[in-house]
Amino acid sequence: ETGVTQTPRHLVMGMTNKKSLKCEQHLGHNAMYWYKQSAKKPLELMFVYNFKEQTENNSVPSRFSPECPNSSHLFLHLHTLQPEDSALYLCASSQDRPGTGMEKYFGAGTRLSVL
Amino acid sequence: KQEVTQIPAALSVPEGENLVLNCSFTDSAIYNLQWFRQDPGKGLTSLLLIQSSQREQTSGRLNASLDKSSGRSTLYIAASQPGDSATYLCAVSAFNKLIFGAGTRLAVHP
8 A cells, every 4th residue: 555545446437427536645745636547648637736725727627526625535526427538547645845846656546437 | 848758668678687768858947757667557656756956866676867957867677577567657747746758668578
């Protein structure tokens, strides 16, 4: 275990379903992230949260809705997804300080298949 | 816009060889560079983090170097083993944003 736990590990959903991905970090970090890894493409940053506030939305479609109720938990709510949204969704955390970039720790990911 | 390139895309070697994986980036204004390992269908495991003020980091059989001015990093793996088979990802950081390369897929055969 890396200290970042993601559930579920696998998810199959239809295009009309609503589901949520969960991420929990046990490292005491102040920043959390969602990344998307599609086949044959580099990892793409989706959202960044610092101290529960969203600081980055990398032009992500509104069918992906993040929620960060506290510094340890991050959710990604999914609705009316498309088949091209099938990918590995990775959560990460770090202890960020102004003026520096700190080491990122990743969870094992949720493998999402949209039918 | 920062772009990260990794060469080669894939590598297959016999056990015991010393390996060099390459990473290049277009914008030298980075805070740090991080190397990760990813096993098939799994998340990322951090291998080494090099701050922008550092030139190299070592962990066991792994050594990573950073030349910020030329926009390059190399990951050196000594005495490769079949258990090293995985995809190796390079990522550069500008504060809280990590920009990833596409990875090098490594296969070490006995």
